[in-house]
Amino acid sequence: MKNMPDHRKNAVLDFSCPTPLSSYERILLAHGSGGTMTHRLIRDIFLKAFRNDHLALQHDGAVVGALAGRLAFSTDSYVVHPIIFPGGTIGDLAVNGTVNDLAMCGARPLYLSASFIIEEGLEVSELCAVVDSMRTAAAAAGVTIVTGDTKVVDRGKGDKIFITTSGIGVIPEGITIDPRSARVGDKILVSGTIADHGIAVMSVREGLEFETAIRSDTVPLNGLVEEILKASSDVHVMRDPTRGGLATTLNEIAEQSNVGILIRQNAIPLDPAVSSACEILGFDPLYVANEGKLVAFVAPHDADHVLDAMKRHPFGKNASIIGEVTAESDQGVVMESSVGGRRIVGMLSGEQLPRIC
């Protein structure tokens, strides 16, 4: 995985905490009291990591300069367990997730807020690892974390740490990306292998061991989006298929644009190790979460051009054209299977449960 920031390779081992909060190894309720311990926590960990003029003011909010053009605004909460997993941490997800949501609106992400709900007893070293990964992720995405909040809840009332990030971005002139604007004939591109994140988290959570380590794909997609938008002015829809996977995202777009979608199983990029893990667990990779992939609906005359642009970018090198938009809106999403049969790809119902045999 070259081109990845270094911290992703070894989130824990590489990390050195800015200041070990003097004698405390774990977060205490008092760290959320608003008193001196809260101040020290903010100063020694958050301010140090996210260092910028907005935060340094320690004001109630960030005051930023006037932004030209239409604004995109998005928010998301992150509650993943475990908080550190192969390929990333909850901190990477919190930054990249909101950056990607803004990017899917066609926006250039600029500013983020970050709120932390920390469970009493979290090891300070783990908090440091998470915060440090946020710092690196924000730098990689070119965004600034300008405001934030910290709360501490009783042990047992949380799951180590929950993070909420919100973000603001500016949409350049002339760009309209909207889940309602898929058109019949549009080609559907996916930027790389699917299901990596969900299986990576699942495998640590359940203590499953595979011969090759499966890593989360969490990355910021704003750079890739810029390349896509440079390559074509006829990009109609972009989405990042996170929770619910590719199938859920395609269903949402089909419904919102009132079109049908035909995809080909053989064209969908899938890592062999992830594919094997899905076989063993009885999961359909189409429904497994991604954190660093996007789907783009592009006018047919520009599809190859956009595909080339994606493949030139490190986060799009496995991009593929997986299907097209059809007029059969009553069928929703249909997949041509690897043996040539056709089937409906519906919305995920409930959650995927590992099967008996």
Next chain:
Amino acid sequence: MRFLDEYRDAKLAAHYAGKIRSIATKPWTIMEICGGQTHSIVKYGIESLLPEGLTLVHGPGCPVCVTPLEMIDRAIAIAERPEVIFTSFGDMLRVPGSKKDLLTVKANGGSVQIVYSPLDAVRLAREFPEKEVVFFAVGFETTAPANAMAIVEARRLRLNNFSVLCSHVIVPPAVEAILSSPEHSIRGLLAAGHVCTVMGYHEYIPIASRYRIPIVVTGFEPVDILQGIFMTVKQLEEERAEVENQYSRAVRQEGNIPAQELMREVFEITDRTWRGIGEIPRSGLRLRESFSDLDAERRFPVADIHSQEPAECVAGMVLRGIKRPYECPAFAVRCTPEHPLGAPMVSSEGSCAAYFQYGRVRHEEHA
């Protein structure tokens, strides 16, 4: 993926689909026994490759689907006890009991855990000696050997806080029950490859001759299934009724002898109620008397729990191949994977769930 991609090859699939079309002269009805096969059939759109008139009906081979309501209710009663850690394979958790499912027990604060192997349940019993760890032992001959191994292991470790709620079923008596009913129209059977990996296929030889029906032991990938269908149709067209083995890369006639011995050591044959079908004599496995101290039904007071199935669910007719899922008035209306009325809508191997997920276009085309 090696050993899988070869059996998902479009050219090979087209080859067998063509061969089936070239030899089929009558509208044969074939039942695939195993839910895994049903799922592949619907997921890969195999029916759309078959000639008009050749009908596949889906059999009772979904362990989650056939586990009786009563047993689910007993599982729930045990899981609700504060001293219990209840362990189960994942897809049992959403199966509706009379009033709730195991996921609801978990949401209400009960300790219900998904395990991937019965040995994980044994490990939990060692880790939490102050808790009672109960494993829900369900499934066909495929899961029985591993479950037997966990029971033997628990005995070896002298664990007195481990027990199993046993609802194992075996395939051949159910097949006979279906074939001996006057309602069925089944002319050929695809036997379940994985069950035969353990048990072999000698048990099916008398069934094939008694009911004059071809039986082909078949795998689970699309090319396996198409080849299995081809072999079955060929027998029908040639008026043969034999047991043949399509899944020869995994199945031998005698099966896996050590696995069978382990099963015999721990389990004995018993009568068993199949959800939606009713009681089938000698179709289940229960713990032998020598292991009865590990029987959760004896350890916890659940023997008085008796339950009736909801009248609207036609699961029994679906499981016997008399009705197809979309012929049920509740299908996709009042019965969905989020709110299942019956178990075939729950499990990834249940035929109702398979049709709900993948097959709605096709039944609308037929309607």
